[in-house]
Amino acid sequence: MSAFWPAFHFLRPEWLWALLALPLLGAWWRVRRRRDNAWRDHVDAHLLPHLLVRGGARARTGLVAAILAYVLAVLALAGPSWRQADQPLWQAQRPLVVVLDLSSRIAAPDLPPSRLLQVRAKLARLLDARAGSPVALVVYADDAFTVAPLTDDAANIRLYLDELSPEIMPVDGQRADRGIAWATRLLSQADFRNGDILVFTDRANGDASRAASDARATGYAVSVLGIGTSNGAAYRSSDGTIGHAALDASSLRALATAGGGRYAAATTDNTDLAALGVASPALETVGTSTTPGGGKAWRDEGYWLLIPLMALALLWFRRGAALVLVGALWLPVASPARAAGIDWWQRSEQATHARLEEGAKAYRQGDYPAAEKAFAGIDTAEGQYNLGNALAKQQRYDDAVAAYDRALRLQPGMADAIANRATVDAARKRPPSPSDGQGKPGEQGGGEQASSGAKTDPSDGKNPNRQQDDAASQEASTTSSGEPGKAQAPRSAAPQRTPPEASPDPAAQAAADAAQRERMRAAMGEQGGQRTGKTPPEGAAVQAETAEQRERRQAVEAWLKRVPDEPGALLKAKFRLEHERRQKEGQ
Template identity: 65%
Template sequence: MSAWLDALHFLRPHWLWALLALPLLAWLWQARRRQRSVWRGVVDAHLLPHLMVRGTGIASRTPLFVACLPWILAVLALAGPSWRLGEQPLWQSKTPLVIVLDLSSRVTATDLPPSRLLQARAKLAQLLEARDGGQVALVVVADDAFTVAPLTEDAANVQLYLDDLSPEIMPVDGERIDRGISWATRLLAQAQFKQGDILLLADHADGMARDAAAAARAKGYAVSALGLGTATGAAYRRSDGTLARAALDEGSLQRLASAGGGRYHALSASQADLMRLGVLLPEQATATAGNGAGKAWRDEGYWLVLPLLLLSLLAFRRGAVVVFIGVLCLPIAMPAQAAGIDWWQRADQQRHAQLEQGAQAYRGGDFVEAEKAFTGIDTAEGWYNLGNALAKQGRYDEAIRAYDTALQRQPGMQDAVANRAAVDAARKRPPSGGDGQGKDSPDNGPQDRGSQGKGQQGKGQQGADSPNPAPPQPPPSQPPSSGDAKGAAPQGSPAKAPPAQSPPDAATQAAADAAQRERMRQAIAQQQAGQRSDSKPGQQAVAGETAAQRERRQAVDAWLRRVPDEPGALLKAKLRLEQERRQREGQ
């Protein structure tokens, strides 16, 4: 008990000053009780008790202490009484790091075999793999600085660019280290970081670079340096073809680190240099509300709210307690769902849940269950999906009526128009036993919304492997829109209905159909044979695919072959365009 009293304190003790208002409240309470009526002004005081009928209500029988108790409890609850510690999540922010790599022609020197560039790439890969969290960015600099990878917590995203780093991607050769440090400072400032680290990988630093490091330090960013090269140095070829010699100037880099408030270390094969620079384990800024790490004093004032609520019932009329208890028990007596209706969802959310349930049943091939789910949704989406489910069951007349209702709800609904036309054509087409197509064929149906319903509706043909998309989840606070909550449409569309003409006799029609099928079979066999002999591995014809599917696959393969697969060239083009933009804007 004594330990509990010793630990008892208030998190917000200034609220206790409100207890000084208790004497004033007590005086007002007594004054109100003395002034029962206006008769005190006209009737003698000794006669008033015999003439007046004393009140029988709760207020007349409430003692002064009970009247003041709610105020005391409210003030104590607001003051935040606390007597125990609880687990408190720590707010942590790891220091971000911006890496600045010198990509001038000096990085091609071979005093760090096989070259400084390859050693720098390996060191950056080691850093990104071993760094324990925190955002990282990569900046390259020559005559100007450019962002290769912005600040991100995904170090693997930065690693993607390492193999493409070379002086060839830089628009102009140069040795403006100061611009790289200034650009890194700008990135940290734009991200609204108050603290951060800048790591420079170079072999020297001039006076302008030291000034840029000092400016970064003034903004709260520490600048460290990792030396590339050796003191003896090696020859390299500039971009203009002339030869020069590059050597590690440790003195200039140490002065730069001192001006930037960071550290310096020469590049080494192990992680000793990175550990010495402190970039593997970024510092964390933490904030706790308690005396111990990860713990804080718990506010126990909410316990005083329960007796405060009970005392507040005294201010209501007779029977208020019974009503209050009944209201509390009402959610327990009433089930959360009754007759399949969720009382915690709005009507639009319930409709969307039905659409999602029907779409899942449709994707599973249970079209009867999908029909049940879509039935009763009196929206364009509901009738459209219902038509799709009916069409997949071969009930084309009912499907067409559902599409018509959807078009009444939303005139011009392209998917409903296309699917209605496809179903109508399938309904009018006479059954044929030779090709497996007919009214009851499971592959005949309306077009697939979201894949080929728009692009192929003019052709009236679609592949049998087109996807069946499910309706996307809209935000709970918004009703499903006409473009967002469509159900999955049936796959496979029939051929376009032939124009009206005088029907030939049965024998002539059967012979024509057989000849047409034989010509199509021969054409497909010849085309597949040519593809097997001429196409590359991975481009062979897929067994069972239709002509339309094969054409689409070949078109996609052709476009993929035209896409350049050279990240270095893309990065070079990106930096060149950025350089041109800066020149136009006069930066």
């Protein structure tokens, strides 16, 4: 109590001047009350006190209540304070979308050993410099595709660096305008009002400059990192022709000017990234504390005076006693309710967002059962998508596929859910390899899932922020674009993402594939024997094959070889399917 009075003060003391109006208001009320009494105009003043029945105590009580209510209101507006509380310094990291030119020109060797290898190394250093800040990767040739949506986990992007090459692109070309437009879309879908787009290329045209201008008008700065040398070098295009690729610095400077960003030529160190201002994540201050304590601020305790003020206001109603009693009883109930996690003032969408945030936090910490519990019951596409990711991480593939199906029913065409469902569905159909250990109780087997995001993207992300995590099998991890994660951190949650798990042992995987082929050959041999009326001896190898059996076996082996088992193959298949879908839809 001794420390209370020295610390007590008003945050807005100018409101105390309103107390000076209290005598004037009292005089006005008294004059008005006398005028409202019609008997004063018809009865002599010395007889009036003996004829009127005054309110007595009731009138005086009303006057006192009005005065007290006025004083409480003024004191509440003045902001009484006697203690400090921690004041968080809210800061948001500026997102970055890297747009990489993967046309056949990227293979030119004017940056030894090649432009592509230099770009991979540059991307690795950029990801290290921006650890913990939102980053996305978009590649383009004739069209643009998302490799990784916006994610705080650089490991999700680093997984694909060695797989970046012109071979994964469905059609060759150099449409930088489509890459910039796609990056703008990822940032917009992730609800970022500001952000950076960094283009890796050797030349640009007018269409790219117009796309950069549109991105700048949206709030995103477009910078350019020039890849190559002015002398250039020969390269082989996808159709086998030989071309010459040289750095066109003037067109790239025009592109950066149109996008409101900077231009720098690629160097062997980080000076180019520093010149572009992307070597470290930029911070945008959303709110800060200017109090002497730095991280503390005086708390406005005036809201406590609103409780008795509202109780006094109820006295002006004829049947207000019951309401006053209910209000008094509510006070001891409100705190336990909030302590129990019940917030009576939250809207339904706010409660859903809080659950998504809780699930995203548990997901990032690896507590997938807790993430499943938080996402369960959220009847939105984002909620079911994130539930599928959490179930896939627990190797509950059937339940994960069902969750993805529910997300697709709520939002048809959801790219992240489609990609993750296909990957998880393939993982659950694959036979367990000999290297697989004993699964956890209740797991359905198969490889550990790896996540994005985010949107991450786009992503991106709804991301928290459509910020989204991709569920992908350990044998065939993939990251898809949402829009973002938002793959995204769990959508609207911001997520942020967990790095994919390590790939299984190649030797063990090869042994598993060989065992699977042998089982398929034995099954085909048994089916062929049943058709011809011949049943091979049990446990004996099939020595002779019919033409039909040999044809079926070769078809199965060819199909098994076509199944992608590496990130590069997955990206190539994903981009091809996306390109075919866009062509069909006329995009």
